[in-house]
Amino acid sequence: MKYQININSANTVEEMPGYWTTEDYIRLLAKFNYPDADKAGKDTLNELLLMAITDYEPNEAAAILLEDKLSEQLNEGQIEQISNDMLLDKIVEEYPEISLHATLFHINQLLYKAFNGKFPNTKATLLACTITPLEENGEAELTKEMVLKLLGAGLTDRNLVQRLFTEQMTGSVPFPEAANILWELNPAAGHSYEILTSENWISPDDFTTHDFEAQVEKTEILEQE
Structure with missing residues (x-):
């Protein structure tokens, strides 16, 4: 199936507002020994957590956040190793398990902000695009695999x-x-989509054009989660 792809905006971001929920803040504040977090105003929870985090050593704070978010994917030894490595390296880009990169990004950026840059700054790319089918009966639910292949038609060969x-x-x-x-991969009105990925995977500068056509075969639609 052929599609017209229009990259309406491509921006580098250092955090995604809304990732950390009110429930996340209250639970994490309890883990960082901040009392009565559930009684605090919702608009103060982020700042309270940032302050509570800095009562701990950077690697200790990292371990608490990793245990909270990734205890089902990582064992105690892995959490300890990553909590130390995060101070030196961009783990969100280097960790071999790609499935953990998104969560590691959000954890890293919370620590980066709390500790005023003691952790490496990692960045994400936020894309807003329209992907319009060019064939009759070309409507299909676009998977991440399909979208990534379609985007590839506009990316430089130097892209990672x-x-x-x-x-x-x-x-x-x-x-x-x-x-x-x-x-x-969040669909919006019409054929519009908002896409978040690591700047390491796709940088705004990786696009050679912002308007292009591409094709994905129907046999490529299946995606493994």
Whole structure:
């Protein structure tokens, strides 16, 4: 199926407002020994958490956040290792389990803000685009794999996804990694989408054009979550 892709905006962001919920803040404040967080105003919870985090050593704070968000995916030893490595390296870009990158990004940026830059600053790319079918009966639910392949038509060959997943991007082999390379794929009105991914995977500067056509075969629609 052929599509017209229009990149309406491509911006670098350091955090995504709304990722941390009120429930997250209250639960985490309790873990950082802040009393009666449930009685605090919702608009103060973020600042209260940032202050509570700094009562701990940076690696200790990192371990608490990692345990809270990723205890089902990481064991105690892995959490301890990552909590120390995060102070030195961009773990969100380097950790071998791609499925954890999005959560690691949000944790890292909370720590970066709390500790005034003691943690490396990692960035994400927020895309707003329209993806319009060009064929009759071309309507289909777009998966992350489909969208990533369509975006590839507008990306430079130097782009990291293009270089690491050449065969997957051309559709010659399965591409389960796509589900975790694109962190969020949120449809909006019409054929509009908001996409969040790591700047390491797709930088705004990676696009050679913001208006292009691309094709994805129907046999490529299936996506492994």
